[in-house]
Amino acid sequence: MGNEILITKKMSTGEVTKKYPATKAVFTKYFGKGCFDCPSFGTEDINLACMMHNTDVDKFVKELNEAAKQEASKTS
Template sequence: MEKEVLITKKMSTGEVTKKYPATKEVFAKYFGKGCFDCPSFGTEDINLACMMHNTDVDKFVQELNEAAYKEINKT
C-alpha cells in the first residue's frame, strides 16, 4: 500500500514547517539553518525555495514527506 502524499512542492514553506515541525531538519540540511531567518521563508512555495537554492525539488519533497511520516508515526 502506497503512502498518502502529505507534502507537495506547491505548499508554502511555512505551512509545511508549522504542520510538521520535524521537516525543519530537512530545510536546514539543504538550505542551511539561516533559512528560517530569511524574510521570504514561510511565504514562498517549496518549488520556488528549491529553485532559489539549486535543489532537486522531487528529492527534497520526498525527504520532507519521510520526515513528516516519521513524526506522525512516533509512539
C-alpha cells in the same frame, strides 16, 4: 494509508514547517540554518525555495514527506 502524499511542492514553506515541525531538519540540511531568518521563508512555495537554492525539488519533497511520516508515526 501510509503512502499518501502529505507535502507537495506547491505548499508554502511556512505551512509545511508549522504542520510538520520535523521537516525543519530537512530545510536546514539543504538550505542551511539561516533559512528560517530569510524574509521569504514562510511565504514562498517549496518549488520556488528549491529553485532559489538549486535543489532537486522532487528529492527534497520526498525527504520532507519521510520526515513528516516519521513524526506522525511517533505520535500515533
